[in-house]
Amino acid sequence: MTAETPKGIVVVGSGAFGTALAAVASASDKVPVTLLTRRESVVDDIKTSGRNDDALPDIDLPQSLQVSIDPSVLEGADIVLFAMPSQAQREAARSLFGFIRPGTDVVICAKGIERSSGRLLTDVVAEELHLHNVAVLSGPGFAADIARGLPTAMAVAAETMDRAAYLAEALSSPTFRLYPSADRIGVQLGGALKNVLAIACGIVEGAGLGDSARAALISRGLAEMSRLIAARGGDAETVRGLSGLGDLVLTATSHQSRNLRYGIAIGREGRARTETGELVEGAFAASVAASVAAELGIEMPITHAVAAIIDGRLDVKSALEQLMTRPIRQE
The missing domain is CATH 1.10.1040.10 (N-(1-d-carboxylethyl)-l-norvaline Dehydrogenase; domain 2)
Incomplete structure (x- = not known):
């Protein structure tokens, strides 16, 4: 396993699952975590109430969690989690291409196949971002359970087992455990x-x-x-x-x-x-x-x-x- 440590994590998508992943990553206090949203109302709600009630009602989010509508926050991220719906992944990757640095680990956090092409989401996003190191996070976990800190285990699959192990270590917390895999096809x-x-x-x-x-x-x-x-x-x-x-x-x-x-x-x-x-x-x-x-x-x-x-x-x-x-x- 590589000894490198990420300097920043950005979660793209402020729906229930994206918010939950941002919350559990931020709660671990390993690195700064930012939730990137397209809605100013989400920024206002999180900053004023500490919640995203539209996505996860009545769940308090960590005070350390940052939130922004400015895609330039991606420029300082080593790991970017794409938590938008499966059919929106290509458009999101295309629109954010100029903000994601080469070498950044992008992790798909959606479960689906692109409807128009029948292709896997890692292939779709890799094509749009011109990246090889696109991983996928999947497994049994409901957003509300993850955000509340209930024990959850999922899998993260990358191009190599070493890269998957790095991501598992970086994204896991005391209540959220990731198991590495090199089978991106099977996991997706x-x-x-x-x-x-x-x-x-x-x-x-x-x-x-x-x-x-x-x-x-x-x-x-x-x-x-x-x-x-x-x-x-x-x-x-x-x-x-x-x-x-x-x-x-x-x-x-x-x-x-x-x-x-x-x-x-x-x-x-x-x-x-x-x-x-x-x-x-x-x-x-x-x-x-x-x-x-x-x-x-x-x-x-x-x-x-x-x-x-x-x-x-x-x-x-x-x-x-x-x-x-x-x-x-x-x-």
Whole structure:
């Protein structure tokens, strides 16, 4: 592990997850941490009340946390966390390119695949920033739990294990533990696909199909996840870790999960809702993952079913009939 120590951390994005990451990084008192937002109201709220109630109601943020709307704060950062939604990552990287110094470690903190291209977010951001050292942070962690200092463990994957270990050490705290990985492909696909599978688990719950069906879905969903990861050049074993199984269990069982709640609504109504009122990353990822799997010749029946339901091509009853009448094969 490298002995270098970062001089500054900037978290880009003042939503719930970005605010939580900035809070836990600042609370560790290792280095100065700045939350970069586009909204002056967030700056005013944090400076006057010590909270970002729009994103994390009733949670006090560390007094040491700095907040700014000026992107020039990025020029003094050694580590930059991109905590905006997955489909906004390219635009954000493009707009901030002139402020991020060469050699800066950029860490993607979103779970998804770019919808327009089917590419992984690390590839998208690396292209826009002309950087090689783009990492990804993923795993089982709700923003409110992280910000409150509840024990949380996640994974951080970088181009090399040494770089991942450096980032894990720099970003971990007594309540927020990161485990290093060199499998950026597996960690990203695990984070994206678990949202799709969480929607499927929500459909099972909303339709009243029982816990046995949920358990079967989780186990077969993990098999789908591992097949796609291997086909894209990642390590299939990554699904057994925090960014795969760990994140899926959390997101597929806790009602804090927006993806699960979205699936429950679908299961109750028998078809997809056109408006959710919330950001549901799995709704974006489903059709992209299904398309990528089809191009690679990978069987992912659960993912395809979720995509078809969300796209309005299947109702829940028809999708379940298709899944339950598939040929029986050796597990």
